[in-house]
Amino acid sequence: MLTADDVISARFATTRFGPGYDMDDVDDFLDRVATTLRAYAEGDxxxxxxxxxxxxxQRFATTTLREGYAQLEVDDFLDRAETALRALEAAALRGPASA
Structure with a gap:
């Protein structure tokens, strides 16, 4: 399962001459994802x-002729984040396991 630390430590290749995602947009969104994953882990x-x-x-501004994150790498990582959040949301709906 993807953790907040996994999100914080994620690194992506950059591109300068082809289309990429705006790095600040991606970083800001991933900070929010990490905060959410940490909240689930702490029961907050x-x-x-x-x-x-x-x-x-989520859609990010794109870059051309300036540095941006490689789109496919970010998209693949976001797929992992979405899967993790779906699992956490489903578990939250089920509630605590009975003893």
């Missing part, structure tokens, strides 16, 4: 800021 419902549907709907 108030810290949940991003839902799986938000990940799939």
């Amino acid at each position: 419902g108030d810290g949940i800021d991003v839902l799986a549907v938000d990940v799939s709907a």
